[in-house]
Amino acid sequence: MRVVVVGATGNVGTSVLRALADEPAVDSIRGIARRLPGTRYPKTDWAAADVARTDLTEHFRGADVVMHLAWLIQPGRDHATLRATNVDGSARVFAATAAAGVPALVYASSVGAYSPGPKDRRVDESWPTNGIESSFYSRHKAEVERLLDRFERESPSVRVVRLRPALIFKREAASGIRRLFAGPFLPGALVRRELIPVVPRTERLRFQAVHSRDAGEAYRLAAVKDVRGAFNIAAEPVLDADELGRLLGARPVGVPPRVLRAAARASFRLRLQPSEPGWLDMGLAVPLMDTARAREELGWNPDRGADEALLELLDGMRERAGLDTPPLAADTGGPLRVRELLSRVGRRTGL
Secondary structure: OEEEEEOOOOHHHHHHHHHHHOOOOOOEEEEEEOOOOOOOOOOEEEEEOOOOOOOOHHHHOOOOEEEEOOOOOOOOOOHHHHHHHHHHHHHHHHHHHHHOOOOEEEEEOOHHHOOOOOOOOEEOOOOOOOOOOOOHHHHHHHHHHHHHHHHHHHOOOOEEEEEEEOEEEOHHHHHHHHHHHHOOOOOHHHOOHHHOOEEEEOOOOOEEEEEHHHHHHHHHHHHHOOOOEEEEEOEEEEEOHHHHHHHHOOEEEEOOHHHHHHHHHHHHHOOOOOOOOHHHHHHHHOOEEOOHHHHHHHOOOOOOOHHHHHHHHHHHHHHOOOOOOOOOOOOOOOHHHHHHHHOOOOOOOOO
16 A cells, blocks of 8 residues: 655654554555655655645555645734645645545544534534634635535545544644744743643633544554544543643633633734634634544544643653654754744744
8 A cells, every 4th residue: 555645744744654654554655745854754755745836646646545634824924825725735635636546535634623512512523614713724624624525526436534633742743833833932941830830711721632643543544444534533631721730730710711812812913922813712612522433433542641642742842852854843943943033923934
């Protein structure tokens, strides 16, 4: 089996490469990324390509599975650039999959594709995927779900799998995640549990997470098993104020949602951090996911808890952990994070 992984150098892509390399049914892997990594991965050859511009069909010929993971989160202030990759680029990946005659497509959707839903019970994969209007990320994920609906109607012979994971963390992705969401002004030395005295207890601020390596396993299973459709991917426990307080030794303190959003909006407008307030809106609105289908039909069971994944991430931020790929390398932001500052904190890519 030959697998093509589009967006192979990021948080999830690097875990997918490791999982596929350990799969006996996979003979070869092609990793596709805009900027090629300095490290090598078993069974993997590389090609430089941009889903927004490059003709992908020839890269896909001869593949048994295409995995589409490529997605932009920054520059968060340039929605045209984000859309060109996330929505238009996804359409180009789907079209190239059909043109190359690839029999299976695995797409990286997200909990962010879901419409607002409950936080006191779990929803399965039939919950509507119309997104959260105030979040560009959620709108784009929902729009690509509609593109994939159309692709399935027009290409019924292609086996299509959609994985909808929760937040994905690992130590080696810490530098990349810090750049994407916190920006250049967060000192890594301050990311210590003992320096976090309180956590917000905010209505509906309950979320799920999964370790990147467990997410990679879900993609491996989706590639080799004869399954179709959507699968929710998340580990236990749900992360809320009480759980975060326990993990960090911090005290939960009541904070109204409007106060959190005002702080997010002000820090974004002042260019103190690159994440627009829509990220908070999405976190407050999306439902908690039931993962029974992934466990029963994929045979997926995470080895690590959501709490372990979060603590790994925080430790990795403090230690400036990374991998030798452009999205994850600890030095991608440049000396004293100068390249991050030149990006105008989410106005242009710069990295």
